[in-house]
Amino acid sequence: MSRSVRSDVININSDEAEIIASPSDHLFGKVLDLSENGLFLVDSDRKIILWNEWMVEASSLNRGDVIGSTFVEVFPGLKGRRIESVINAALDTRTASLLSRSLNKVIFPLYFSEARDEARRIEQSVTVKPIQSDGHDYCLIQIIDVTPMVQREDVLRVLAKEAEEALQVAEEASRFKSEFTSTVSHELRTPLTSIRGSLGLIASGVMGELKPEIGRLIAIACNNTERLLFLINDILDISKIESGKMDFVMGPVDLKAVLLQSIEVNQAYGEQYEVKYHLNDVIDGTTVYADTDRLMQVLNNLLSNAAKFSPKGTEVDISVIQKDGVIRVEIKDYGNGIPVKFQSRIFEKFSQADGSDTRKIGGTGLGLSISKAIVEKMGGSIGFDTEEGIGATFYIDVSLYADV
């Protein structure tokens, strides 16, 4: 083998020629052979003068086959390719170059197995650097195996594509769901409204006196129709909120007037539970920035909850606190409070502390989630303080109108 590595044939001194001829006998030769990269050196005549062990394995060409031959003799397929011109540039103008894997799909015919199977081709990133020594110019070619990097990015690409598709499917499904809900709810609401109207007429007796048993049945039917309508309205609200179609007419709202009205609306409901509403002093003329109807909707839910979850004979205290341009409305009850375990879920849709089917208290668990969405859309916030067994205080914070 040392035959082909003679310093008179190629441009290196005899010491170096010896290392190149039998690297395993020399420390520096061993280092080259242990490198995890392919390394070979070309002299100014384009002859290969160094070929490390990595190159031997990946190319299945022994040192004796390549040393002393020109680059193009060893790789005839690379004649005229970019790799040849950058080797020329390194030798002629001492320019260093990089050949990336992405822009040069195939550089050297190098494989992980002797079988030269396309699937076992080594993905490469190649650097080409000029070297000068003893007045001679050389070019060092280093081949870095980037196969793991290519595989990683292939996986990344597949994952990203899957994620994108999954997102599209999910968006489609959610659009379908909200369209479906709103169509169905509308379709249900119309006939139900007319059923309620008719039942109401019958119950009122204008169609003729009812036998007591029939009166009782009609009352049950009326109540349940009412409940169903409430539920449908809530579901419609949720689907409006989720699709961003809930409109708000923001403006100055007289807080005291709204509170008084809301208490009046809930009076009868409170009486069912034998609970009284009590409004603490509110400064006249306190004006908040809100949508009147929506604010009312939130207060109604908080007031009805307070009554619903309070023991008979207690009071619900409503007060207004002003601080730094923020107005807080507090609704305090003396009921059982909210179990610690349930607190984190209380504003979720359909969540109720007592999730059993046989609940004694009516409702669907939509009220608070709608209230939270409404308050936040109006630029405010909602929260509560509670101690189990002692009571709960729900509050909403909204802006003073003057400060908007």
Add this chain to the structure above:
Amino acid sequence: MLEITELQRDYITEVLNISMGSAAAVLSEMVNEEVSLSVPEVDFLQRNAAANKFDQTNAARMSGVTQSMRGALTGDALLMFPEEKTLSIVRILLGDTVPVESLTEMEQEAMCEIGNIILNAVVSSVADLLKKEIMSSLPRFIKGTGSEIFSVETCDNNDLVMFLKVDFGLESQSINGYVTLMLNVDSLHDFISQLDEQISAV
């Protein structure tokens, strides 16, 4: 700041545009697509003025490729684009893309190669102008703001920067970037006198 004559400026610009033309030809062949490169503007600025120019024209971050030079010029050669432009260049040139917000490892490597081709063209034409040898290292991917890239805090602000505006034409869009070469005062004087010699020879 350094003043050069219109004649000197035109001469440098012409020389640079010739080498950019060949860099563009190399790139076009590699990606099988029409790529054009030109240098519409050449300036000589102080380091901090160059940093300011980056920060002002591109409030956002820049990214690109750097090579360090040895020989007749010592310092860094940079090719920079606004970060999102770098992304579009690489993704247009590579074709098949990964839908993530920043360049992947392999895309950075590809950008390094693109930068290497362009910077080698610029450096070699400057070396030709100087009639001296400039060797440059392999390219490295970098990103940051103007002042980070020019390490304004740590360097001598009297250093000069040769500041080139570069138009990268791709798929009928033109992407603006910059090439800068750090110069020291000595190499600059050399540069100017060589320039004059060559101009008078023409």
